[in-house]
Amino acid sequence: MLFELRDVSFSRGGRRALDSIDAAIPAGAAVIVGPSGSGKSTLLRLLNRLADPERGTISYRRRPLVDYDPLKLRREVALVPQLPALLEGTVGSNLRYAAELAATELDAERCLRLAGLDADFEGRDVSRLSVGERQRAMLARALAQEPRVLLLDEPTSALDAAARDAVEATFAELRRELDISLVLVSHDPEQARRLGDWALRLEEGRVVAAGALEEALA
Amino acid sequence: MNASIHVSLGQVAAALVLVAVAAAISRWRRADLERDIAVATVRSFVQLTAIGYVIKLIFEADTIWLVLALLSVMVVFGALTARSRAKKVPDAFWPLLIALAIAGGATLGLVVALGIFDPTPRYLVPVGGMVIGNAMTASAVALNRLGDEVADSRARIEATLSLGATAREAAAPLARRALRSGTITLVDSTKTTGLIFFPGTMVGMLLAGADPTDAVRLQLILLYLLLGSVAIAALVATTLAYRNFFTRAEQLREPVEG
Numbered sequence: 001m002l003f004e005l006r007d008v009s010f011s012r013g014g015r016r017a018l019d020s021i022d023a024a025i026p027a028g029a030a031v032i033v034g035p036s037g038s039g040k041s042t043l044l045r046l047l048n049r050l051a052d053p054e055r056g057t058i059s060y061r062r063r064p065l066v067d068y069d070p071l072k073l074r075r076e077v078a079l080v081p082q083l084p085a086l087l088e089g090t091v092g093s094n095l096r097y098a099a100e101l102a103a104t105e106l107d108a109e110r111c112l113r114l115a116g117l118d119a120d121f122e123g124r125d126v127s128r129l130s131v132g133e134r135q136r137a138m139l140a141r142a143l144a145q146e147p148r149v150l151l152l153d154e155p156t157s158a159l160d161a162a163a164r165d166a167v168e169a170t171f172a173e174l175r176r177e178l179d180i181s182l183v184l185v186s187h188d189p190e191q192a193r194r195l196g197d198w199a200l201r202l203e204e205g206r207v208v209a210a211g212a213l214e215e216a217l218a
Numbered sequence: 219m220n221a222s223i224h225v226s227l228g229q230v231a232a233a234l235v236l237v238a239v240a241a242a243i244s245r246w247r248r249a250d251l252e253r254d255i256a257v258a259t260v261r262s263f264v265q266l267t268a269i270g271y272v273i274k275l276i277f278e279a280d281t282i283w284l285v286l287a288l289l290s291v292m293v294v295f296g297a298l299t300a301r302s303r304a305k306k307v308p309d310a311f312w313p314l315l316i317a318l319a320i321a322g323g324a325t326l327g328l329v330v331a332l333g334i335f336d337p338t339p340r341y342l343v344p345v346g347g348m349v350i351g352n353a354m355t356a357s358a359v360a361l362n363r364l365g366d367e368v369a370d371s372r373a374r375i376e377a378t379l380s381l382g383a384t385a386r387e388a389a390a391p392l393a394r395r396a397l398r399s400g401t402i403t404l405v406d407s408t409k410t411t412g413l414i415f416f417p418g419t420m421v422g423m424l425l426a427g428a429d430p431t432d433a434v435r436l437q438l439i440l441l442y443l444l445l446g447s448v449a450i451a452a453l454v455a456t457t458l459a460y461r462n463f464f465t466r467a468e469q470l471r472e473p474v475e476g
Contacts, residue, residue, distance in 0.1 A: 012472070013472070045376075048380050049467060049469065050376055050379060050380060050469055050470070051469055052467065052469070066467075070467045070468050070469075071382040071383075071384065071468060072382065073382075074379065074380050074381065074382040075381065075382035078380070078381070079380040081373065081376070081377055081380065083373050085373040085374040085376070085377035085378075086374075086377075087374070087378065087391075088391070097381070098381050101381050101382050101383055101387075102381075102382060138377070141381070142381075145381065145382070
């Protein structure tokens with residue numbers, strides 16, 4: 001199992017965002033689906049240890065998350081948040097920053113290509129990118145760290161259909177080429193069907209279905 | 219630097235005419251500041267009169283321990299005052315207290331060590347008060363800015379943390395801007411000193427009948443001291459305070475209320 005969650009609860013701003021979650025997320029491509037406010041993004045934050053649950057335990061590769069060095073864990077289990085939040089500077093400086101933190105050899109052109117961006121984006125200032133381009137630059141930045149798991153929060157929400165198809169093709173390629181596992185948050189069941197092979201359905205912070213894709217989405 | 223003048227209470231009372239002018243302007247333009255002006259006037263009179271007697275006592279006792287006690291009280295009150303302006307920073311009191319103590323201690327220690335001033339109450343009390351007061355303003359401005367920066371940049375900070383950056387790395391650009399904010403006002407006023415405004419010490423010395431060259435030189439010393447002390451205070455305050463936004467697991471805490 002990639003992640004195991006046992007009785008995980010989490011509150012934010014006085015509101016219970018996750019309520020007694022039990023789930024075993026397998027390696028491969030897992031999709032977390034559910035309406036807005038169901039706790040999908042919160043769950044990804046916990047898997048990246050940007051926050052800890054108030055109750056319950058989360059394990060990654062059978063070891064409790066709290067036993068990992070949070071910095072090393074985050075480089076291995078990379079989160080691409082829904083809202084693009086790059087550092088000031090160029091796309092290239094963002095990629096270099098990420099690669100330096102993870103001590104990886106940067107192949108900027110390849111990271112950009114995998115994220116559906118041309119090589120000339122490397123020199124572009126992030127303040128001049130569209131939201132969709134920023135979203136892809138965030139993905140390229142995460143790839144620069146050569147993670148083993150990508151946590152993707154609505155990664156195509158700001159993209160048009162053509163760009164969305166390109167990024168979705170990238171995810172398939174990443175799994176094939178790099179053997180990366182994906183945990184993807186989506187509110188779109190069709191996207192879940194295209195990308196996932198396992199699904200977790202949340203409603204109001206509770207698990208309403210989990211398992212093989214068609215079974216969980218039915 | 220031994221000039222002295224006598225100022226009567228009547229002269230002080232006469233200056234209140236200008237306070238009345240301020241209150242009248244506020245009332246006329248409905249700025250609703252009359253009450254604040256009255257409180258400020260009374261407080262300044264009571265506080266300065268009280269501190270005048272305290273300083274007189276300390277000068278007469280001529281012991282370094284009383285000076286240290288007075289400066290310590292100033293540091294504590296300075297930290298409490300600055301904390302009220304840095305509400306978005308969790309547990310801001312300790313970083314501020316340490317910042318003011320280090321800024322005051324380092325600055326005074328250095329001027330004594332360099333032989334600029336004698337280690338006597340006559341020099342240490344006024345210079346220490348000025349240094350701590352300016353350090354308080356600088357560190358309050360710096361932490362106020364730091365709190366605003368963190369509140370406005372939560373998404374970016376978390377995105378940086380999620381790359382495996384430490385809290386220090388994620389907060390570095392914000393801490394840099396906060397440090398700049400805390401220091402820039404004094405840097406700017408130092409640039410324009412003598413052109414656009416005459417600083418207080420120089421004015422005081424000239425009014426007291428001192429030689430203008432002496433007045434200018436003393437003012438320069440104080441300006442340079444203040445530049446150093448506000449930079450130290452803003453640096454220490456931001457360096458210690460940024461950490462309070464994060465947990466030990468390098469997570470950004472939820473924002474503090476108020």
